[in-house]
Amino acid sequence: MTSATMLPPAASKSAYFAPRPDATMLAIKKLEAAPGLTWSPQTPVPQIGPRDALVAVTHAGICGTDRHIYEWDAWSQSRIPIGITTGHEFVGRVVAVGSAVTRTAVGQRVSAEGHVGCGICEPCRTGNGHICEKVDILGIDRDGCFAQYVSVPEENIWPVDDAIPDHIAAIFDPLGNAMHTVMSAGVSGRSVVITGVGTIGLMAVTIARAAGAGTIIVTDPFERRLEIAKELGADHTFNARDESWPEAARRLTHNQGPQVWLEMSGHPNGIRDGFKALRNGGTVALLGLPSKEVTLNLAEDIIFKGATVLGINGRRMFETWYQVESFLLSGRLNLAPIVTHQIEMSDFDRGLKLMQAGDAIKVVMRVPH
Numbered sequence: 454m455t456s457a458t459m460l461p462p463a464a465s466k467s468a469y470f471a472p473r474p475d476a477t478m479l480a481i482k483k484l485e486a487a488p489g490l491t492w493s494p495q496t497p498v499p500q501i502g503p504r505d506a507l508v509a510v511t512h513a514g515i516c517g518t519d520r521h522i523y524e525w526d527a528w529s530q531s532r533i534p535i536g537i538t539t540g541h542e543f544v545g546r547v548v549a550v551g552s553a554v555t556r557t558a559v560g561q562r563v564s565a566e567g568h569v570g571c572g573i574c575e576p577c578r579t580g581n582g583h584i585c586e587k588v589d590i591l592g593i594d595r596d597g598c599f600a601q602y603v604s605v606p607e608e609n610i611w612p613v614d615d616a617i618p619d620h621i622a623a624i625f626d627p628l629g630n631a632m633h634t635v636m637s638a639g640v641s642g643r644s645v646v647i648t649g650v651g652t653i654g655l656m657a658v659t660i661a662r663a664a665g666a667g668t669i670i671v672t673d674p675f676e677r678r679l680e681i682a683k684e685l686g687a688d689h690t691f692n693a694r695d696e697s698w699p700e701a702a703r704r705l706t707h708n709q710g711p712q713v714w715l716e717m718s719g720h721p722n723g724i725r726d727g728f729k730a731l732r733n734g735g736t737v738a739l740l741g742l743p744s745k746e747v748t749l750n751l752a753e754d755i756i757f758k759g760a761t762v763l764g765i766n767g768r769r770m771f772e773t774w775y776q777v778e779s780f781l782l783s784g785r786l787n788l789a790p791i792v793t794h795q796i797e798m799s800d801f802d803r804g805l806k807l808m809q810a811g812d813a814i815k816v817v818m819r820v821p822h
Contacts, residue, residue, distance in 0.1 A: 471507065471548040471559075472498045472602065479821065480538045480600035481801055488525045490539060490599075490801065499596060499604035503553035506610055508563060512623035513598050514542030515804050515816040517652070522592075523805045528744075533593060540599030541567035541591040544613055544622035545820075554607045562613045564625045565605040566770055567591035572608075583633075583767045599801070601820055611774055617781055620792055620817045625777055627815075628788075629768035630740060631656035632776050637763050638713045638738040641665040646702055646711040648693065648727045649718025649741055650678045652815045655685060655791050657715050662686030663785035670702050670711060672723065675811060681790045693723055699730035706732065716740060721747045728754035740765040791815050 472478065480496035501507045519539055522529045547561045557563070570577045570585035577585050591597040591605070613622045621628075631653045638645075645666045647654055650673045661669055662685065671682045672693040679690040689705055691698035703710045710732030716724060719741030728749065731737060737760060749755070755762060768774065780786050791814050796804050798818045807813035 470509075474498075474500075478601040479798065481540065481798070482538050482599075483522055483533055483535060486525070486530070486535055488523065490523050490805075492799065492801070493538075496538065496600060498602050501549060501551050501604045503551040504607050505551045505604050506547050506554060506557045506563070506607055507549040508543070508545040508565070508598075508603050508605060508610075509548045509822060510543045510545040510598050510601060510603055510820045511822075512544050512619045513540050513798070513818045513820060514624040514627070515540075515801070515808065515818065516542055516627060517808075519592070519599075520805055520808055524809075526744075537592070538596040538598075538600050538603075539592045540597035541593070542624055542626040543598035543603065544619050544625075545598075545603070547610075548602070550607070557607050557610050557612075562615070562622075564611045564613055564622050565591070565603075566609045566611065566768065566774070567597075567626055568767055568770070569595065569606055569609055570770070582770045599798070599818075601822060611771070614778060614782060617778070620795055621781065621788060623817050624788075624792070624815060625774065626768070627653050628656050628777050629773045630765075631660055632780070633768050633773045634715050634717070634738045634740045634765045635660045635664060636773070636776060637765060638715060638736050640713050640715075642667055643712040644668040644670075644706045645713045645715065646670040646672070646727065646730055647682075647687075647715045647717060648672050648723040649716070649720065650682045650687075651717065652791060653740065654678075654715075654717035655681055655814065656788070657717060658682050658685040658687050659787045659791075660780065661715070663780055663783075666713075668706060668711075670705060672698055672726075673718075677811070678814070681814070684790050685787055693718070693720070693726075696726075699726045702730040703732075709733070710735060712736070714738070719743045721745075725749065725754075728758075728760075731758065731760060733758045734760070736761040736763065738763040738765050792817055795819065797821070 484491040569589040570582040571587040574586040714737040804816040
């Protein structure tokens with residue numbers, strides 16, 4: 454890091470200083486092709502290039518993707534390199550910047566977009582960097598933020614407003630996914646059904662309510678999640694295992710069906726039921742990822758309905774980030790029931806097990822320094 458500008462201790466507003474070039478750090482890594490993650494106390498601190506910032510991570514959110522990696526499912530086995538530092542949701546302080554960095558300042562409190570685009574493919578050059586053809590993802594393709602320090606290109610850095618608390622700033626990533634889904638579908642003044650209210654689905658409930666949605670209907674197989682959805686502004690809730698819910702949803706929306714459907718579950722039955730419920734001419738935004746192929750009646754579900762189908766991938770860079778910040782600063786979002794656990798980084802295994810058991814919705818780790 455000889456080309457980096459370091460944070461002088463006297464200038465710091467916190468206890469987060471740039472480490473020595475040969476320093477090591479605490480990290481959570483995927484070291485074996487088997488279930489589990491490994492606590493690694495002697496991981497080298499990332500080096501930064503001329504256009505990078507080194508961030509001392511203070512808080513990191515555990516995501517569903519991290520759970521997939523922890524469980525070492527089929528997707529993880531085909532996608533995750535052994536030896537990588539996991540994690541992609543965080544907030545922290547910039548402690549060093551490369552020699553060509555121009556806008557990011559040492560000492561700045563920041564989060565970051567976890568999708569690192571190539572910058573030269575057609576999507577990147579036309580404002581669609583979230584679907585870059587050669588994207589690298591933090592914690593998947595390059596070392597992530599489950600560590601005391603993470604290196605991020607300056608283009609991906611997001612300065613965090615002082616009014617936004619750390620445990621919320623750490624989860625801009627999933628909140629951005631929910632925001633992208635809701636805003637793409639255009640929910641204002643329209644009836645909405647949300648299938649699957651895990652972390653991002655619950656975030657979508659409070660965003661849709663804040664964005665002026667009409668009747669909000671949600672489905673999920675877990676009663677606790679349905680109760681939280683009601684607390685966040687859902688008008689009607691149905692257990693996803695109840696096969697009659699699509700017809701009930703149609704009755705609740707003038708016997709026509711919801712105008713907007715936000716699909717967050719990725720479950721084949723949820724997807725098929727959602728198409729049953731959706732009214733003719735309705736809009737569906739698909740975010741949930743199925744674990745296998747899903748069979749649909751294309752003619753009945755989409756063509757004859759005149760449905761608009763939107764595929765949602767990640768966050769729009771950086772339109773969605775501005776929207777998230779604006780909604781948070783307005784005070785219109787209720788995230789308190791969603792962030793159910795704040796734990797120490799060393800307790801990561803318990804945090805993942807809480808998610809597996811359904812006892813936690815969103816878990817945020819405090820990273821020691």
